[in-house]
Amino acid sequence: MNQQEYLDIARQVLDRQLIDSNNIPCGKADDLEVECGPGGRLKMTAILVGPDARARRLPGLLRTLARRFLGDKVVRVPWGEVSVITSQIKLKSRASELGLDGAERRAARLIRQIPGA
Amino acid sequence: MKKALEIFLGILTAMGGFVEIGELVFSINAGAKFGYSLLWVVALGTIGIIIYGEMAGRIAAVTGQPVFYLIRERAGFVVGLGTLVAANLVNLLTCAAEIGGVAILLKLALNWPYRVFILLGLIFFLLVMWFLPFQWIERTFGLLGLLMVVFMLTAILLKPDWPQAAAGFIPNVPALESPKEYLVYAYFAVALMSSIMLPYETYFYASGGIEDHWTPSDVPLNRIIVTVGFVLGSLLAVALIIMGARLFLPNHIEPQLPGSAALGPVIVFGKWGLALALLGMFFAFGGAAIETCLSAAYNLAQFVGWPWGKFRKPGGAPRFALAWITMLILAGLLITTGVDPVSVVEYSIIFSVIILPLTYLPILLVAADRTCMGAFANRWWANTLGWFYLIILTIAGLCAIPLLIITHGGKG
Amino acid sequence: MRRATQHGRWLQSAVALLIIGGLGFWFTAEVNKPLGAEDLKIAVSELRSHAAEGRLIAEQALSARLTATFFQTQTSMLRDKAGAVVKDLNSTAPRAGLEEELSRVKAFAERISADLASLSSSFDDRQEMSRLQEDLDTVFRQALEMEESLKH
Amino acid sequence: MKRLSEILYLKVVTEDGKFLGHAIDFRSAGEPEHGDSRDERAVDEIVYARFGMLERLGLRKAEEKTIPMNSVRAIEEDRIVVADAEAG
Numbered sequence: 001m002n003q004q005e006y007l008d009i010a011r012q013v014l015d016r017q018l019i020d021s022n023n024i025p026c027g028k029a030d031d032l033e034v035e036c037g038p039g040g041r042l043k044m045t046a047i048l049v050g051p052d053a054r055a056r057r058l059p060g061l062l063r064t065l066a067r068r069f070l071g072d073k074v075v076r077v078p079w080g081e082v083s084v085i086t087s088q089i090k091l092k093s094r095a096s097e098l099g100l101d102g103a104e105r106r107a108a109r110l111i112r113q114i115p116g117a
Numbered sequence: 118m119k120k121a122l123e124i125f126l127g128i129l130t131a132m133g134g135f136v137e138i139g140e141l142v143f144s145i146n147a148g149a150k151f152g153y154s155l156l157w158v159v160a161l162g163t164i165g166i167i168i169y170g171e172m173a174g175r176i177a178a179v180t181g182q183p184v185f186y187l188i189r190e191r192a193g194f195v196v197g198l199g200t201l202v203a204a205n206l207v208n209l210l211t212c213a214a215e216i217g218g219v220a221i222l223l224k225l226a227l228n229w230p231y232r233v234f235i236l237l238g239l240i241f242f243l244l245v246m247w248f249l250p251f252q253w254i255e256r257t258f259g260l261l262g263l264l265m266v267v268f269m270l271t272a273i274l275l276k277p278d279w280p281q282a283a284a285g286f287i288p289n290v291p292a293l294e295s296p297k298e299y300l301v302y303a304y305f306a307v308a309l310m311s312s313i314m315l316p317y318e319t320y321f322y323a324s325g326g327i328e329d330h331w332t333p334s335d336v337p338l339n340r341i342i343v344t345v346g347f348v349l350g351s352l353l354a355v356a357l358i359i360m361g362a363r364l365f366l367p368n369h370i371e372p373q374l375p376g377s378a379a380l381g382p383v384i385v386f387g388k389w390g391l392a393l394a395l396l397g398m399f400f401a402f403g404g405a406a407i408e409t410c411l412s413a414a415y416n417l418a419q420f421v422g423w424p425w426g427k428f429r430k431p432g433g434a435p436r437f438a439l440a441w442i443t444m445l446i447l448a449g450l451l452i453t454t455g456v457d458p459v460s461v462v463e464y465s466i467i468f469s470v471i472i473l474p475l476t477y478l479p480i481l482l483v484a485a486d487r488t489c490m491g492a493f494a495n496r497w498w499a500n501t502l503g504w505f506y507l508i509i510l511t512i513a514g515l516c517a518i519p520l521l522i523i524t525h526g527g528k529g
Numbered sequence: 530m531r532r533a534t535q536h537g538r539w540l541q542s543a544v545a546l547l548i549i550g551g552l553g554f555w556f557t558a559e560v561n562k563p564l565g566a567e568d569l570k571i572a573v574s575e576l577r578s579h580a581a582e583g584r585l586i587a588e589q590a591l592s593a594r595l596t597a598t599f600f601q602t603q604t605s606m607l608r609d610k611a612g613a614v615v616k617d618l619n620s621t622a623p624r625a626g627l628e629e630e631l632s633r634v635k636a637f638a639e640r641i642s643a644d645l646a647s648l649s650s651s652f653d654d655r656q657e658m659s660r661l662q663e664d665l666d667t668v669f670r671q672a673l674e675m676e677e678s679l680k681h
Numbered sequence: 682m683k684r685l686s687e688i689l690y691l692k693v694v695t696e697d698g699k700f701l702g703h704a705i706d707f708r709s710a711g712e713p714e715h716g717d718s719r720d721e722r723a724v725d726e727i728v729y730a731r732f733g734m735l736e737r738l739g740l741r742k743a744e745e746k747t748i749p750m751n752s753v754r755a756i757e758e759d760r761i762v763v764a765d766a767e768a769g
Contacts, residue, residue: 015189015190015193015194015197016190017182017186017422018422024424025422025423025424025425026422026424027421027422027423028189028420028421028422030194049422054194054421057194057195058195058198059195087180087181087182087186087489103436104423104424104435104436107435107436107438107439108432108435110435110439111431111432111435111438111439112432112435114247114431116247116248116431117430117431117432117435117438
């Protein structure tokens with residue numbers, strides 16, 4: 001819907017929903033990796049997903065707690081994987097290929113043991 | 118034709134799902150303490166929930182985004198997380214209270230030990246949520262919750278003083294004996310408002326729209342369902358207030374038990390009234406229990422970006438499924454400790470006033486935003502009303518806890 | 530759009546302050562409060578309400594509009610509520626000068642919960658039921674009077 | 682190597698210490714991705730704004746200004762320093 005000729009990284013990428021090539025939700029853009037060149041040059045190189053990326057955005061004590069209880073896993077999705085940006089961010093590969101499906105797979109193994117799952 | 122049926126069912130579902138244990142208790146007590154004079158709060162609250170329910174539904178239909186996507190994207194990660202925690206705490210408390218309420222109702226009908234019924238209720242809900250598809254759950258409980266209509270008939274047959282009742286719809290403060298009484302009045306106004314605008318209704322409604330795969334073409338449907346459904350639903354709250362005013366006020370009773378509510382239909386219809394009242398409340402509370410615990414799972418999954426929704430089989434959204442199962446069991450454990458469901462829900466309602474602004478602000482911002490809503494963005498009047506309610510709710514939120522403490526939870 | 534963060538932050542801090550302050554206030558209030566006229570009034574009005582409801586239920590049962598289960602369960606739940614009031618009253622010491630009122634309230638509380646207790650087992654005994662109904666009626670009126678007197 | 686969350690909302694000041702506002706976003710030229718592929722996206726402008734009480738309460742929209750990245754002198758722990766020329 002937005003036909004603007006620029007991209008506002010914080011407002012249009014950060015905290016947005018990621019969906020993989022099969023349109024399956026696979027996490028949020030919890031943070032972004034930016035490369036600082038000489039002077040003030042900045043480049044976005046990757047989307048970071050996972051508990052650690054989230055934890056780092058919390059204030060002091062909460063951050064340590066979050067790290068302890070939710071682990072410090074973080075998955076790096078190279079910017080080259082980004083396919084389409086609308087209100088969601090569509091990726092080019094499947095969640096499994098990007099390593100974004102770990103927890104989901106473990107939960108599935110558990111749930112599938114219940115009849116009717 | 119199919120559309121017409123969908124609208125019809127949607128309306129009835131929204132109506133049947135409108136009242137839960139907290140709203141029931143607060144409405145009856147509002148009537149039992151202050152007669153008809155708090156009816157205006159029901160009107161105010163109903164318009165509010167219609168405004169924001171419609172916005173949330175419209176956003177879901179147009180952008181496919183549920184409430185907690187918006188909260189995280191617009192309010193930011195930290196504030197969003199705060200809202201998530203608060204919202205799900207309220208969901209947990211409410212869910213626990215509804216389960217307790219259901220157990221009490223079953224006890225009133227069969228008189229086995231209370232905790233046996235908590236367990237049975239829990240198992241029943243788990244099975245229903247595991248096996249039934251979303252629409253079935255929503256409609257079964259919504260439609261059977263319509264048995265609550267017995268309270269409307271009761272209210273009418275109790276021959277209320279209609280002109281006086283009508284006057285109650287105009288914002289007013291009655292002449293009361295002591296300053297303390299005015300605080301109690303304020304407390305009930307805030308609580309009633311909150312019980313009608315409980316945040317989970319918006320979370321659930323918007324996520325439900327996505328469960329039903331709404332598209333922009335469903336925007337009118339959404340509008341009709343919200344407006345007609347919630348107005349009809351609020352008539353139940355009105356009926357409960359009238360019942361309180363006509364039956365409990367003159368008898369100097371301030372009902373503290375779900376069973377007390379059934380006395381109205383009993384007096385008018387005898388044993389049949391009793392049966393209908395108990396059944397109606399059973400499905401109303403049960404529906405609310407399921408909605409609150411699903412909402413909690415929706416909120417969490419939407420905030421961290423998991424696959425979610427009942428339209429996916431549990432195996433297709435495993436963490437979502439785990440979330441609602443855990444939620445339901447936690448609620449069950451909480452209520453098994455023997456805490457009084459009614460006081461639990463009173464707290465949850467007061468605390469939810471505080472998260473209402475945090476929930477509604479992002480909805481308002483997105484609904485007003487042309488870049489993502491396009492032609493479906495708010496008109497000026499929707500924005501004005503939206504901000505109006507946001508201010509009211511912020512004020513209410515600021516008064517909520519002080520009032521709770523000063524008035525000893527409305528006891529005086 | 531992230532402007533939201535700004536008012537969000539503001540709202541959140543307000544909320545946090547409210548919750549913490551509120552809970553603190555609440556807690557201190559709960560811990561060190563001797564039983565004042567206020568609390569007595571609240572206790573009496575609760576008892577008054579329970580007595581009145583017991584009376585109403587008895588009346589409905591006498592005109593055969595209630596099932597045995599509902600009657601028994603509802604009345605025994607009411608009894609528990611009255612019992613809880615008794616417990617509260619016994620657990621806290623009254624403020625000076627209120628001893629006499631306190632003992633009267635306790636008397637009400639015990640009488641009412643006793644009445645409700647026997648009421649819940651009187652479904653098949655109409656005479657007993659109407660006797661209890663009358664008794665609850667008298668306690669109710671006395672409680673109502675006392676409530677009024679405590680208001681001033 | 683930094684994270685967006687570390688530089689978002691930093692103070693924006695000129696070399697002689699004049700406070701301009703807070704960095705509320707980083708703008709990159711070129712439409713949002715729609716199928717095309719690039720391995721990285723350069724940031725071209727910093728979007729900043731001043732937040733008074735009214736803006737915080739949401740009663741007034743904060744006025745957004747932008748600074749081209751090439752006039753950014755340094756990105757420090759707690760602030761972004763830009764050339765004096767931008768102070769206007």
